[in-house]
Each structure stands twice: as structure tokens, then as C-alpha cells.
Amino acid sequence: MWVEELTIENIKCFDKLSLKFSSKANPRPHWITLLSENGGGKTTLLQSLALMLAGPESASQLLPRPIGWLKNENMAGKISVRLHKDENDSGNFGEQKKRVSFGYTQHVSGSQPITIRSKQHNQPGIHESPDKALTWLRQNAFSPHSEGWFAAGYGAFRRLTRSNQVIVPTLDTPSRYTNFLSQFNEGEELAAFQQWMIYLDYRDAKQSDPAAKRLFELGVAAINGLLPAGVKYDSIDSEGRILFDVKGVKVSTAGLSDGYRSILGLAGDLVWRLISAFPNSTNPLGEKGVVLIDELDIHLHPLWQRNIAELLRRQFPNIQFIVTTHSPMVAAGAGADALTLKVSGEAEAVLPITQNLYSMDVDKILRSEAFGLISTFSPQTEKKLNRFSELQSRPVPLKKNEAEELTQLSLFVSETNPFGIEAFSPDIEKRINKIAKDLTK
Known part of the structure; x- marks a missing residue:
């Protein structure tokens, strides 16, 4: 089994969001990395997917009272998934033995009475939308006696x-x-x-x-x-x-x-x-199967973060891993064929990362579309470097206090070498020496 698509509506920070994992170019990506800032909804997406992979009965055990799960308590939440059947997953769908893609939906009610498909629900809970596909999945994919249909999730x-x-x-x-x-x-x-x-x-x-x-x-x-x-x-x-x-x-x-x-x-x-x-x-x-891992990088030293995706893929080569992370090294370590998606809960958008993260160093990854950092320097160092750049580009003569400030900043730059260069360019060095000479007059 693997996941082709997940859609959620009125769930936590999302009005509606759809994640498509399968495409013609890459119908079954083995590694999917979800990125976002804190509070962007990564954990919500993995938990929503877990409820669908577990099946209706198991979902009700995992989340018996989904308080706080609805963005708007006056409306029902909705989670839909499309699953793909592997050859080793048991069961055939009636006479249509070629059918391998199955979609089904579950609704979520919260603290307010909600009507779902003409039926009122006064208590928080998870409610299935019965159809032929779900009936079949319940008898095959979610049955304790079925072979295959493997899925597991880790917080x-x-x-x-x-x-x-x-x-x-x-x-x-x-x-x-x-x-x-x-x-x-x-x-x-x-x-x-x-x-x-x-x-x-x-x-x-x-x-x-x-x-x-x-x-x-x-x-x-x-x-x-x-x-x-x-x-x-x-x-x-x-x-x-x-x-x-x-x-x-x-x-x-x-x-x-x-x-x-x-x-x-x-x-x-x-x-x-x-x-x-x-x-x-x-x-x-x-x-084959699906494994969800939230914040894969947690507790791991950067050396381990760098290798963990490759190691997991090597030990479990046919698992579809769907992971969240804040680590650029985990995102890069997944390899050239990984699907990387950046999720924005506030904007309710999904940005497929097209840059080749696996071929970049950490600094470039952090400043790429995947993480969007303007600078990888500390805020204090960035402030000094910006001021240094501003002052050294001004026309001379500088005011005395500005010239003194530039001299101190030039010492900081030369001593700490934040740009990783052997020395200042001749023009900048000549300019700083002139400013320092003027200060002594």
C-alpha cells in the first residue's frame, strides 16, 4: 500500500488543503518530506493521515473525542485519502481485479451539534462516509486478518x-x-x-x-x-x-x-x-507499506541527521516514508528522488520544492525555497555586517562617529572572517585604511 493523496477541510489551522504525493513522473515516491515553520500544520497532516490509514474503528480509538480539531466548530471537518493497493496486499475488489486505487472519507464533529449527511451528531467524534470502497477496505485493508496493507506512524x-x-x-x-x-x-x-x-x-x-x-x-x-x-x-x-x-x-x-x-x-x-x-x-x-514519522531529526546529532534518511531507506527499501523535519540535513539526505513539500498553514498552500536539495550544502539549503532564510548568520552578526556594508559604501568623507564605527566593524570582520575570505578586496581595504588615517588627523 502507498498513499496517493490526502485532503483535509476545516481541520485545525486549515480551511482546506490537498497534498498530492503521486504523479505521472513519480507515481510512488518512496520518501516524502514535509516542511513548514512551527505551527504550520505538519503534525496535523500526519495525524490526519494516520486516522485514515488506521481505518474507521481504529481512528475512533486513537481520537475518541476530537476536541480542538475543528477550525470552525459550527461545521464538520472532513478528511479524505486515496490509497493504492500493492500486489502483496490481500483482497480483490469484486470482479474488477484491476482496481488498485481506493478513496474514502471520514468526517469529524466537535463541541457543537453538527449534521453530517442528514444525521445529527451532538458529541465530538469521527464519523465514516459509507460507500462500496470503504466497505471493501474495512473487510480487507483494515481487517486484523488481512495480510499486507501495512502502515505505522511515530510521533x-x-x-x-x-x-x-x-x-x-x-x-x-x-x-x-x-x-x-x-x-x-x-x-x-x-x-x-x-x-x-x-x-x-x-x-x-x-x-x-x-x-x-x-x-x-x-x-x-x-x-x-x-x-x-x-x-x-x-x-x-x-x-x-x-x-x-x-x-x-x-x-x-x-x-x-x-x-x-x-x-x-x-x-x-x-x-x-x-x-x-x-x-x-x-x-x-x-x-511495501507506509510509515509516518514526525520530526525525524529530534534528539539526533547533525552527523546522524545527515545519514538517517539514507539508512532508513536502505533497511526498509520499499516503504513509503512520509516524514516531517526542521533539519536541512534530513531534507537533503533523502536523495534525488525524494518529494519535498513546503506547507503553509497560514496561507493554506503547498509548495513542491523543485531545487535539488540533495546536491546543496546546508547554508544553501537554508537559504533556498525550502526554508527561506534570508541569512544564515546570527541576528547580531547579520546586523553588524549590514551596517558594515552600508557604511563602507557611503561617499567620503564620513562623519567622525560613522568613521569610528566603520573602523570597529572592519576589525570585527577581519578578526571573525564571517565571509570565509582570505582578506578584504584591495578597494575595500584601501578605503578602510584611508578612513582610519583621516581619523588620526
């Missing part, structure tokens, strides 16, 4: 539990709504990483289960592939603690930094859910 506050308690070995098939819990509950801990590793290790040790051993090794390889150099999985000790080798030192998951725990929680949870969604697959990490 900005991804937390791997710090508990060192022994977890009872289990790997129950998760309910679909749990795939998106961390997007709606900031306190939700991602404990699946510990659960599936301990479970598979237990099966291998106690039952000599070759399938468990293979899945365990597959998961460990994926996780090691996402960690920085010098950090890798080590072992599970007798107390049920998962240990990592951090540059020669064994550290339990509880002792790892937030950055490591964020990636481990996400990667471990994703591996487990892919295994559950494709139980008969020889390569569950290579299956």
Missing part, C-alpha cells in the same frame, strides 16, 4: 522504555490502532523492541527454533544498520536486559542516550510490525 516524542524489568516473552499480533499510538499519546513508550528481541531469543534458546533465530538476526542487522559507527547490538543478559556495545562498553537500553533510544524504539517497533503484517514473507523488511 515526535518517540520513547523506548527506560525500564530494566524482565519482559514476559510474547509476540502477540498487534491491533491496527496500536501502530499509530505514539502519534496521539506523547507518553506512549515503544516497548516492542524489547518484547520481540527477548521473545525471539527465548524461542531460539529454549526451542532451537530456526525461524526465530532468522528473524532475530534480521532485526539485529536492521537495527545495527541504523546506528552510528562504533555502536552495535551485543547480547541479552540473564536478567533480560538488552545490551549494546558502545565503543567497547556494554550499555543497557536504559542507559543509552535519547537519540539512540529514539532510533531503537522506532526501528525495533517497525521491524516487529512488519514481521506481524507479513508472517509468510521471506524478507519482511523488504515489504
Whole structure:
């Protein structure tokens, strides 16, 4: 499965906004980056998409009382999505076996009574718009017994539990709504990483289960592939603690930094859910699906931000990742074929970024259409440089106080070298020397 289009109306900061992910030139982009300023609506878009990917029943569990979700409380909100069926997703649509694109809509009511399709709703909630496509999706895509139709979402506050308690070995098939819990509950801990590793290790040790051993090794390889150099999985000790080798030192998951725990929680949870969604697959990490990640860069050092998109794409090559970020390095690291969209909640516009971010350095990316910074200097330095430029371009003679100010600014520029140049141009240097000489007269 992958997402072709999302449209929302009267949801939070948006009157109406439509995001088209699919095009003739790139019908299935594997990586989509959503950019905006703080408050621009990125999280709202990912949560709206999660509600649609989860299905009507799961959406009501994720958001039982959508208070504050409507921009205008006197009108219903509307979320529409178009999903594309992959060959490994179960089900055929009646006799029309070639149909692979399915659209459906859900409505949102808030604190005020609202009529939706001639039916009044007095309580906040999510309400489906029944049609043949939704009936079919409910029986196939959103059924707990369906194979494929994979989707999962991760909020900005991804937390791997710090508990060192022994977890009872289990790997129950998760309910679909749990795939998106961390997007709606900031306190939700991602404990699946510990659960599936301990479970598979237990099966291998106690039952000599070759399938468990293979899945365990597959998961460990994926996780090691996402960690920085010098950090890798080590072992599970007798107390049920998962240990990592951090540059020669064994550290339990509880002792790892937030950055490591964020990636481990996400990667471990994703591996487990892919295994559950494709139980008969020889390569569950290579299956198709959709993964939402809010603020992918959070807790990550710039070195890791630079590589994380490439690493995720390498470990999960057929997943359609839809992520939000404030990091130019994450945006560039997604590669040449990534789709980058800049969202403005205030203007309710979507700007497809056409510049090749992947080929730019950070300074150029920040000053590109993607981020729109006028300057990458600090406000204090920018103010001095603007004043320096203004004064040195004025006709001589300068007023005494202006000449003194220019001399001080020229010293700042020469000492700090903010432009990264070897020296001033001869003309500027000659002019500054003349001003300094005039001041001594």
C-alpha cells in the first residue's frame, strides 16, 4: 500500500488543503518530506493521515473525542485519502481485479451539534462516509486478518522504555490502532523492541527454533544498520536486559542516550510490525507499506541527521516514508528522488520544492525555497555586517562617529572572517585604511 493523496477541510489551522504525493513522473515516491515553520500544520497532516490509514474503528480509538480539531466548530471537518493497493496486499475488489486505487472519507464533529449527511451528531467524534470502497477496505485493508496493507506512524516524542524489568516473552499480533499510538499519546513508550528481541531469543534458546533465530538476526542487522559507527547490538543478559556495545562498553537500553533510544524504539517497533503484517514473507523488511514519522531529526546529532534518511531507506527499501523535519540535513539526505513539500498553514498552500536539495550544502539549503532564510548568520552578526556594508559604501568623507564605527566593524570582520575570505578586496581595504588615517588627523 502507498498513499496517493490526502485532503483535509476545516481541520485545525486549515480551511482546506490537498497534498498530492503521486504523479505521472513519480507515481510512488518512496520518501516524502514535509516542511513548514512551527505551527504550520505538519503534525496535523500526519495525524490526519494516520486516522485514515488506521481505518474507521481504529481512528475512533486513537481520537475518541476530537476536541480542538475543528477550525470552525459550527461545521464538520472532513478528511479524505486515496490509497493504492500493492500486489502483496490481500483482497480483490469484486470482479474488477484491476482496481488498485481506493478513496474514502471520514468526517469529524466537535463541541457543537453538527449534521453530517442528514444525521445529527451532538458529541465530538469521527464519523465514516459509507460507500462500496470503504466497505471493501474495512473487510480487507483494515481487517486484523488481512495480510499486507501495512502502515505505522511515530510521533515526535518517540520513547523506548527506560525500564530494566524482565519482559514476559510474547509476540502477540498487534491491533491496527496500536501502530499509530505514539502519534496521539506523547507518553506512549515503544516497548516492542524489547518484547520481540527477548521473545525471539527465548524461542531460539529454549526451542532451537530456526525461524526465530532468522528473524532475530534480521532485526539485529536492521537495527545495527541504523546506528552510528562504533555502536552495535551485543547480547541479552540473564536478567533480560538488552545490551549494546558502545565503543567497547556494554550499555543497557536504559542507559543509552535519547537519540539512540529514539532510533531503537522506532526501528525495533517497525521491524516487529512488519514481521506481524507479513508472517509468510521471506524478507519482511523488504515489504511495501507506509510509515509516518514526525520530526525525524529530534534528539539526533547533525552527523546522524545527515545519514538517517539514507539508512532508513536502505533497511526498509520499499516503504513509503512520509516524514516531517526542521533539519536541512534530513531534507537533503533523502536523495534525488525524494518529494519535498513546503506547507503553509497560514496561507493554506503547498509548495513542491523543485531545487535539488540533495546536491546543496546546508547554508544553501537554508537559504533556498525550502526554508527561506534570508541569512544564515546570527541576528547580531547579520546586523553588524549590514551596517558594515552600508557604511563602507557611503561617499567620503564620513562623519567622525560613522568613521569610528566603520573602523570597529572592519576589525570585527577581519578578526571573525564571517565571509570565509582570505582578506578584504584591495578597494575595500584601501578605503578602510584611508578612513582610519583621516581619523588620526
